[in-house]
Amino acid sequence: HTYVEQRPSAYFDWQVQQAEAHGVFLKFVVQDKNDWVPNHLTRDGSFADRGDGYFQPPGTKAAWLQEQWWRYVVARWGYSTAVHSWELCNEADPNDTSVWRHTQHFAKFMHVTDTHPHLATTSFWCCWKPEFWGDAGAYPDVDYADLHEYSRDNPLGLDMAGWILSLARLTNER
Secondary structure, eight states: OOSOOHHHHHHHHHHHHHHHHHTOOEEEEEEETTOHHHHHBOTTSOBOSSOOOTTOOTTSHHHHHHHHHHHHHHHHHTTOTTEEEEEEEETBOTTOHHHHHHHHHHHHHHHHHOSSOOEEEOOBSSOOOHHHHTOTTTOTTOOOOOOOOOOTTSGGGGOHHHHHHHHHHHHHTO
16 A cells, blocks of 8 residues: 555556557546455554545545555556546445545546646446536536446346437436
8 A cells, every 4th residue: 555566557558558559548447446455444544354445534644545546646647648537436335425525536636636637537336416426516626427327127228229318318407
C-alpha cells in the first residue's frame, strides 16, 4: 500500500501503447470493490482482518493513501490520449452515499491533478440512481453515468434495442 509493483505497471504501459497504436480508448478502473488493500485498511491507515479503507472522508490516512495512488495513476498514464476516462471503483454499492461523496471527491481530484484532462466516473453493480447521476449540483465533477445491468433473467437481455429504449426512458425521467 506504500509502493506500486512495477511489473504489472509495465504491462499496463504496454497495453496503453497498444491502445494508442490501434485507436482503442480505455476506461481505466482505478480500484475494484474487492481489492485487498482497501478491504483490510482502516481509517487510520493500519491493517485489520476487515478494514473500512474504502470511501473514507478527506483528511483520513486511508483517504490520503488512496489519493497518492490516484496521483500515481495520473502521472504514469494520464499523458495518453488512449485513456478515455478514469473510473473510481468497479461495481460499487449503489445505495452507499459515502460512495457518491467519494466519487465526487475522486472526480474533482482527477480533474485538478490531470494536466491532460480525462473524464471521471464510477460504476455501480446495478441500478439507475437519479439522485446521484442526475444531481449536477451535488456531484458536479462526475462526468457521465456508467450503468451495469445483468440481463440474464430479464427478457430485455434478448432485445438490445428494447433495452436501450428502456434505459433512455428511465434516465430521461429525472
